[in-house]
Amino acid sequence: FSILICRSWSVDQLKFPPSFMFGAASAAYQVEGAWNVSDKSPNLWDKLIHDRPELVADGSNGDVACDSYHLWRRDIEMCEELGLNMYRFSISWSRLLPSGYPNYISEDGKNYYSNLIDGLLEKGIEPIVTIFHFDLPQILQDLGGWANPLITDWFADYAEVVFSLYADRVKYWLTINEPMMLCDGGYEELGAPYFDDPDVGRYLCNKHTMIAHAKAYRIYDDLFRDKYHGKISLPTLFFWFKPFTPEDQEVTDLTIDHWEGRYAHPIFSKEGGWPRKLEKLLNDLAKKEGYKQPRLPPFTPEEIQLVRGTYDYYALNHYTTRLVRRVKPGEQPGQWLFYGSSELNTIMDKDPAWGTTAVDWFSVYPPGLREQLHWLNSTYDVKEIIITENGVPSLDPDLVDTQRLEYYRDYLEQVLLAIKDGINVTGYIAWTLMDNFEWLNGYVAKYGLYAVDFSDPNRTRTPRESARYFSAVTKCRTIHP
Numbered sequence: 001f002s003i004l005i006c007r008s009w010s011v012d013q014l015k016f017p018p019s020f021m022f023g024a025a026s027a028a029y030q031v032e033g034a035w036n037v038s039d040k041s042p043n044l045w046d047k048l049i050h051d052r053p054e055l056v057a058d059g060s061n062g063d064v065a066c067d068s069y070h071l072w073r074r075d076i077e078m079c080e081e082l083g084l085n086m087y088r089f090s091i092s093w094s095r096l097l098p099s100g101y102p103n104y105i106s107e108d109g110k111n112y113y114s115n116l117i118d119g120l121l122e123k124g125i126e127p128i129v130t131i132f133h134f135d136l137p138q139i140l141q142d143l144g145g146w147a148n149p150l151i152t153d154w155f156a157d158y159a160e161v162v163f164s165l166y167a168d169r170v171k172y173w174l175t176i177n178e179p180m181m182l183c184d185g186g187y188e189e190l191g192a193p194y195f196d197d198p199d200v201g202r203y204l205c206n207k208h209t210m211i212a213h214a215k216a217y218r219i220y221d222d223l224f225r226d227k228y229h230g231k232i233s234l235p236t237l238f239f240w241f242k243p244f245t246p247e248d249q250e251v252t253d254l255t256i257d258h259w260e261g262r263y264a265h266p267i268f269s270k271e272g273g274w275p276r277k278l279e280k281l282l283n284d285l286a287k288k289e290g291y292k293q294p295r296l297p298p299f300t301p302e303e304i305q306l307v308r309g310t311y312d313y314y315a316l317n318h319y320t321t322r323l324v325r326r327v328k329p330g331e332q333p334g335q336w337l338f339y340g341s342s343e344l345n346t347i348m349d350k351d352p353a354w355g356t357t358a359v360d361w362f363s364v365y366p367p368g369l370r371e372q373l374h375w376l377n378s379t380y381d382v383k384e385i386i387i388t389e390n391g392v393p394s395l396d397p398d399l400v401d402t403q404r405l406e407y408y409r410d411y412l413e414q415v416l417l418a419i420k421d422g423i424n425v426t427g428y429i430a431w432t433l434m435d436n437f438e439w440l441n442g443y444v445a446k447y448g449l450y451a452v453d454f455s456d457p458n459r460t461r462t463p464r465e466s467a468r469y470f471s472a473v474t475k476c477r478t479i480h481p
Ligand code: BGP
Pocket: 027, 030, 177, 178, 181, 237, 317, 389, 393, 431, 438, 439, 440, 441, 445, 447
């Protein structure tokens, strides 16, 4: 990148504190490729879209993706070019433990992540490691995956291996990425197997992710914390929700609990367990529909204690904001997670006044981030917040990505304002370092600071305008460098 001189600061120009950390994120299945290299076993995504390519917008898959398995040195170089303090990546469970269990640890898998961590540290970049980002070993999916209560031990055993290999060098940990996307997305949208009724699977999965996370956290506490002093959290995907009209505030609060509270309240609230009002509503609904079991599987008092307080910071994945209202007579509730809920009888939509993007559901409303940070700060006892994902999709691979540049500028401004308000936001991680396999959107949706040429066997990465802007922000530590 060309040499940059930071503009001299005017008195009222807001600056990020010197300790504030900038980062960018990726996830194993989305970037690594090398899906069958060495002794790696297939994971759920390998199998799902090899079998059903029609699920993915462009029929593609992550077999090669960005080839970061081979090109990780270039990835580190990009982090350096961007002036990052942190790089967030995930570990592929089936690459490290091909059988799913710790009876056998892959040498190649172990070394791959070890080299990546060492390479980052050599450049002064802090690794922030996600232990699980959607790619369950297929062997474990065949046993019921996240709907099987045994997964809480499978995950805890896996996490213990990860800690024992890397906790000497990794200080920031994330256990399970966006359990809401994993459970509600997986069961409602993809119809994950084993349950005819997606509502049964998604709520079992919901509870199991909470317990699995807590068990991993407690293992770190018992065996590693005194020696390594790391920090652990669980990143939640949290759209910000606002009422269409003031009368819709109550149903908006319920929506926040339905989306976010089911995954945050058990961990971050003082009382623990499910959000009470929502729990009653969903369980009454189940009764009405003739189920014998409550819809949200109850926590025992011991489980509430196990899960409560298992965090060292709040990890927030924020993308966009939606308006919420109840359906009007004769209207159908919105379909799929982003448009409403049949359980709450709601419609969720954009405000026409907000900025639009090439992706229909995604609107740009920067103040939503600050409003949400305030909500988190006053609702939970969070001493520190790290924004672990934030970014905007486009559909064209253009290197001049003005919308992304402005998105980062305007959302970062809201972070600055929140810090000025007294909220302890200590880091901001962009989604994403480079274009990658965006799950069901394949390579159609682009979120990258760097563009990747997927037709080129070398997967050449080229910085976009937003990358140049981001590097100026990290260097000058302000949004108008
Ligand atoms: C988050 C995931 C990421 C990433 C991002 C963009 O939910 O943690 O892995 O994919 O969203 O998602 P999408 O491509 O679905 O818009």
